[in-house]
Amino acid sequence: MHQFFEEDLGKQHIFLLHGLGGSGKTQTELKFIQESSSRFSDIFLIDTSTVETIDTGLKNIASTKNVGSTADDALQWLSSQPSEWLLLFDNADDPKINLHKFLPQCNYGNILITSWNPGLQVYTGSDFLVSDMEEPDAVQLLLKSAAKDFTSRNQVIAAEIVKALWYLPLAIIQAGAFISKSGALGTYLDLFKKNKAWLLREQPTQSHADYGWTVNTTGQISFDQLSQPAKTLLQL
Ligand SMILES: Nc1ncnc2c1ncn2[C@@H]1O[C@H](COP(=O)(O)OP(=O)(O)OP(=O)(O)O)[C@@H](O)[C@H]1O
Ligand SMILES: [Mg+2]
Numbered sequence: 506m507h508q509f510f511e512e513d514l515g516k517q518h519i520f521l522l523h524g525l526g527g528s529g530k531t532q533t534e535l536k537f538i539q540e541s542s543s544r545f546s547d548i549f550l551i552d553t554s555t556v557e558t559i560d561t562g563l564k565n566i567a568s569t570k571n572v573g574s575t576a577d578d579a580l581q582w583l584s585s586q587p588s589e590w591l592l593l594f595d596n597a598d599d600p601k602i603n604l605h606k607f608l609p610q611c612n613y614g615n616i617l618i619t620s621w622n623p624g625l626q627v628y629t630g631s632d633f634l635v636s637d638m639e640e641p642d643a644v645q646l647l648l649k650s651a652a653k654d655f656t657s658r659n660q661v662i663a664a665e666i667v668k669a670l671w672y673l674p675l676a677i678i679q680a681g682a683f684i685s686k687s688g689a690l691g692t693y694l695d696l697f698k699k700n701k702a703w704l705l706r707e708q709p710t711q712s713h714a715d716y717g718w719t720v721n722t723t724g725q726i727s728f729d730q731l732s733q734p735a736k737t738l739l740q741l
Pocket of ligand 1 (some may be wrong): 525526528529530531532533570596619620621638646674675676691721
């Protein structure tokens, strides 16, 4: 991402982070901003879940910059600013929303989109699939969220658990929350194999309340958006 946004493309930079719910797209985006805040003149975060939240996000830009009160005022202002602004379209997950309408039409500026939908690649110059964590990071995250010591024995047990959890951050945090409550690191894997659906519905602890969904709900939301024939095919 650093390389992409630093390169002189002679056109607008648009980058897509896509992947499953809970795979770490927003965390990656936040880390990127933290590491490169001095590069951008202005950073605007737009909740892209619905047309209404996008409208609110754009109106906020217009009022913050004193350039009007509507979403169009904000888009026009951005299109007339040949500077290094960064627009973050977070959670652009709904495939029915036409994002094109909300992208400032000009050759400059920077846009970063996070979405469950890899189809948004049509808008971008580059993209990245956020998926599983590296094993050492995953082990560290599990032991930290489970409040367990980083002993070599715990690391071996944790490595088996994170493998069973597809190295997915959200699943690891949920497992960690469960283990910290029950205290049972050694027996978690057996329990998970027998009660997968139930454990994936467990809400993480308050310390991770930044993310409101569970692995189970993110899967259900994607499933609900499918057409009936697609649902039937998956069920088969
Ligand atoms: N690299 C990481 N290290 C530690 N925790 C992480 C990491 N990546 C993600 N998490 C945690 O996993 C949870 C989900 O991450 P995040 O919100 O970034 O997912 P997302 O891909 O943006 O999901 P969604 O598509 O539903 O918005 C959060 O609680 C976050 O703190
Ligand atoms: Mg997100």
